[in-house]
Amino acid sequence: MLGAICGDVIGSVYEGHNVKSKQFPLFSKKTRFTDDTVLTVAVADAIINKKYFGATIHRYSNQYPKAGFGGKFRDWMKSKHPKPYGSYGNGSAMRVSPVGYAFDTIPAVMRLAEKTSSISHNHPDAIQGAQAIAVSIFLARNGKSKPEIKSYIETEFGYDLNRTIDSIRQTYKFDVSAKGSVPEAIIAFLESTDYEDAIRTAISIGGDSDTIACMCGGISEAYYKTIPADIVDKVKQLLPPNFLIIIDEFYQKVVK
Ligand SMILES: [Mg+2]
Known part of the structure; x- marks a missing residue:
């Protein structure tokens, strides 16, 4: 999950200013965590502390209302009795990475991914996107090869x-749909050579950079098993103490 968070943080300044290149500074003065990180921590908190996903995601989002949430999700946040609103966006795939670690079987991971998605993003495309990211993480952390992960997800x-990635980069435009960003995040992972290269590759296509890097980063961490220490240190400095507590607890209790 830290791989997803680092991807979000590094991508934060490139969502509004796409780079279309793998050569860019990883951190700048404006680098920050965004909605992807807030809700990834919310999902982790709900898993380790056995809380309801809907209530926990609602609470976290309202604690960080300026983290970059999309318009319709903001309506969901403000509602006293939030209901799923048929979203087919990537908002549930961006927060799902902890789910890939929570269970030991694919059907269980699939069910939990659906649960975390359907409280807001109940469109089949969004549920599928969250499941595809969670299952990719599950396969990667269980030692599956890239060809195995690719063929499982395709099937x-x-x-x-x-x-x-070179062909995608040429024409790719901002697209927050799950169908139009989850496959691209997975391709960035498949083409990458290590964690940092995966994040650079994900951001290089442009579009919704923080979220694409977040989704790609979650899978890449599970696959490469390591994130460069200087990246983790920098990112942790940008996170609130309560997030760090949940992250540490999640690694101790769930990732192991
Ligand atoms: Mg974001």
């Missing part, structure tokens, strides 16, 4: 993962 989710 089960119907995503076209045969495109190259």
